[in-house]
Amino acid sequence: MRYLLIFCCCLLSSGATAQPGITEMQQAQQNLKSDFFSALDCALVLAAIFGIVGAVRIYHNWQMGHPRIDEQVAAWFFASFFMMLAGVFLKAVFGL
Template sequence: MKKHFLIFCCSLLALGAMAQPGISEMQQAQQNLRSTFFSALDCALALAAIFGIIGAVRIYHNWQMGHPRIDEQVAAWFFAAFFMVLAGAFLRGVFGL
């Protein structure tokens, strides 16, 4: 009895899988994304540049004020900008934008 129920459930899953949109619909969705939104990589690079400029100004200010430990701030702002560059490349690769 359990075996028949399992086969029935698997066949229902197979029917649901055949109801998914086809390749032409996926290509149309990708084309719509490409025409509507600008590149995620361009956005990430712009954000990384903003993070870099803001971080440089804050680090320079703290350095001039005589704060003894700015190494953590330098690393934090650098890796924030680096993360944005990698996130943009990742999104570009995932969505194909």
Template sequence: MKAFLLTFCCCLLVLGAGAQPGISEMQQAQQNLRSTFFSAMDCSLVLAAVFGIIGAVRIYHNWQMGHPRIDEQVAVWFFAAFFMVLAGAFLRGVFGL
């Protein structure tokens, strides 16, 4: 009786495994992820460029106005842009694309 019950449960497991979503749905989800990811990667690079340009203008303005400590501002704006570039690379590594 136990052997019959065990065999019956194994057959039910096989039927449940056959009812999983197909390969085409998984490929469609992967394609959607890739298109969204490349948009996010481009967005991170654009944000890094914007941070760099805004930072350069503000630092130049402060330098021309004679502010004594612009080296701290240079570091802040540089690392803000650098962080955005690294965030894009991190996303690429996480999603394996």
């Protein structure tokens, strides 16, 4: 009985080492890397767009004589800064 149990354990362990799907996992990792870097580029482009649109709107309000533009400057700056940090955070989380 004891030898039968040892034999069964040996069969189970030999089957566990021969897992299929190594190439599929490598392909999935490669797809994740390529999609992630395009998402990182998209985050940086959105940050640049936020910065440009914010600068134009703040300049327009400043020229029109609006007395309080400090809040708008901070809002547009931190929106752009958040998008840049979101890309860096995703890069750190996924380890890519």
